[in-house]
Amino acid sequence: MSELGPEAKALLDLARGADDPSGADRARVRSAVAARVAIGAAAGAAVTAATTTSVAGAGAAAGAVAAPLGLGMKILFAIGAAAAVGMGAVTYVDSKPPAPRPSATASQVAPRDPPRAALPSATSAQPPRAPAPSPSQEPEPAPSVSATARVSPSAPAAAPSSSVPSVTREVELLAEAQSAINAGDGARALVLLDEHARRFPSGAMSQEREAARVFALCALGRTGEARAAAERFLSAFPTSPQAARVRASCGAPKF
Amino acid sequence: MSIQAASAHQPGDVAVRAPPSAHASDFDSFYEEHFAFVWRTVRRLGIAPSAVDDVVQDVFVVVHRRLCDLASPASARAWLFGIVRHVVKDARRTLRRKPAHLGGAARAGDDVDGMADASITGPHESAAKREAVRMLHAILEAMPDERREVFILSELEQMSVPEIAASVGANTNTVYSRLRAARADFEKAVARTRAGDEWRMR
Numbered sequence: 001m002s003e004l005g006p007e008a009k010a011l012l013d014l015a016r017g018a019d020d021p022s023g024a025d026r027a028r029v030r031s032a033v034a035a036r037v038a039i040g041a042a043a044g045a046a047v048t049a050a051t052t053t054s055v056a057g058a059g060a061a062a063g064a065v066a067a068p069l070g071l072g073m074k075i076l077f078a079i080g081a082a083a084a085v086g087m088g089a090v091t092y093v094d095s096k097p098p099a100p101r102p103s104a105t106a107s108q109v110a111p112r113d114p115p116r117a118a119l120p121s122a123t124s125a126q127p128p129r130a131p132a133p134s135p136s137q138e139p140e141p142a143p144s145v146s147a148t149a150r151v152s153p154s155a156p157a158a159a160p161s162s163s164v165p166s167v168t169r170e171v172e173l174l175a176e177a178q179s180a181i182n183a184g185d186g187a188r189a190l191v192l193l194d195e196h197a198r199r200f201p202s203g204a205m206s207q208e209r210e211a212a213r214v215f216a217l218c219a220l221g222r223t224g225e226a227r228a229a230a231e232r233f234l235s236a237f238p239t240s241p242q243a244a245r246v247r248a249s250c251g252a253p254k255f
Numbered sequence: 256m257s258i259q260a261a262s263a264h265q266p267g268d269v270a271v272r273a274p275p276s277a278h279a280s281d282f283d284s285f286y287e288e289h290f291a292f293v294w295r296t297v298r299r300l301g302i303a304p305s306a307v308d309d310v311v312q313d314v315f316v317v318v319h320r321r322l323c324d325l326a327s328p329a330s331a332r333a334w335l336f337g338i339v340r341h342v343v344k345d346a347r348r349t350l351r352r353k354p355a356h357l358g359g360a361a362r363a364g365d366d367v368d369g370m371a372d373a374s375i376t377g378p379h380e381s382a383a384k385r386e387a388v389r390m391l392h393a394i395l396e397a398m399p400d401e402r403r404e405v406f407i408l409s410e411l412e413q414m415s416v417p418e419i420a421a422s423v424g425a426n427t428n429t430v431y432s433r434l435r436a437a438r439a440d441f442e443k444a445v446a447r448t449r450a451g452d453e454w455r456m457r
Contacts, residue, residue, distance in 0.1 A: 004442065018387070021294040028308065176378060
């Protein structure tokens with residue numbers, strides 16, 4: 001069907017096979033994808049586990065252990081759990097420093113830990129919104145205070161080392177937004193979702209983000225905007241796994 | 256992923272649909288079947304060799320998550336191309352902002368030599384082939400995106416026009432007219448290069 005001249009055809013024939021990958025390319029990318037997918041699945045499970053108030057059924061074993069932990073630990077735990085399930089992600093448990101995160105209650109009772117670089121977004125999801133009184137013996141303001149009051153765009157960017165795949169960071173940010181929605185703090189969720197949109201404009205989780213936006217707007221009672229967001233979502237991702245829940249939200253399109 | 260299943264009904268949660276167990280083998284065979292197509296297409300859409308790995312990975316991470324949305328295996332390549340072009344577009348935008356030594360400004364044609372060295376085994380044909388690949392990438396790079404993609408899918412992947420139409424989300428008439436224009440671009444570029452005495456393989 002080609003209408004190209006002989007010279008153009010000759011060039012194409014000569015060049016056609018040269019863009020093919022080697023067997024090594026195939027294997028290398030395959031294992032990189034497997035690793036990223038394992039982390040995505042684990043962190044995805046953590047998103048759900050973190051938002052679950054009561055855990056029932058087959059997930060109880062995993063969820064119950066995770067429940068008293070901070071979100072960061074839950075993600076770590078879920079990554080470990082996925083590895084145990086057979087995703088082969090054992091090495092990736094190490095990609096995050098397994099430094100124990102102070103849980104919300106621990107940080108209120110005990111003096112604050114020194115600021116940690118890792119997972120600031122995970123901690124700020126946990127404490128109650130009332131600004132914690134600054135302990136007098138601790139002149140340095142703790143990072144979680146400002147992170148609770150106002151989400152600075154740079155805060156999540158400080159998260160882990162560059163070796164952590166961006167999908168993992170995406171999931172953390174979304175998990176935090178989801179916690180805010182569950183806590184009824186739609187405004188904070190929107191800030192986090194905007195942050196996510198800015199950093200991962202077409203990230204692997206953009207569907208989930210746009211669905212969460214609908215729920216956040218619903219939580220704020222901004223039904224008109226929720227409806228507009230739901231419409232955008234449903235036309236962009238009509239077959240999304242999230243579509244049913246968006247249709248069941250306050251943003252459900254009126255027919 | 257039972258953790259997921261236990262709480263899937265939670266209102267408003269950002270549940271990530273975990274793959275059912277059959278999904279893993281589906282994904283594996285999908286990967287095996289389509290990896291080369293994705294790799295070639297990413298290259299031909301202008302991603303520099305140094306960045307191809309990352310972009311192809313991104314494509315398959317998305318595929319892994321969306322594989323359950325694929326309506327029928329018959330439309331797999333069209334569906335897949337939709338993902339590829341989206342990821343590539345995004346990557347090109349990002350790469351343009353990075354310094355060249357990080358794979359930034361470098362575009363497809365720039366370091367084609369390294370790529371050709373890696374992928375061409377026969378020494379007797381390597382010079383001619385390398386030159387042909389360099390030219391092909393340079394010509395593709397100069398084409399408008401809409402023409403470039405239909406040209407790649409038609410002339411290099413030998414896809415049918417209806418399949419291309421499904422891939423790029425345009426109707427067949429549009430694809431035909433883009434293809435005609437792309438072929439004219441290509442012929443012109445080949446003739447120009449030849450006139451410029453840069454290509455002597457015949």
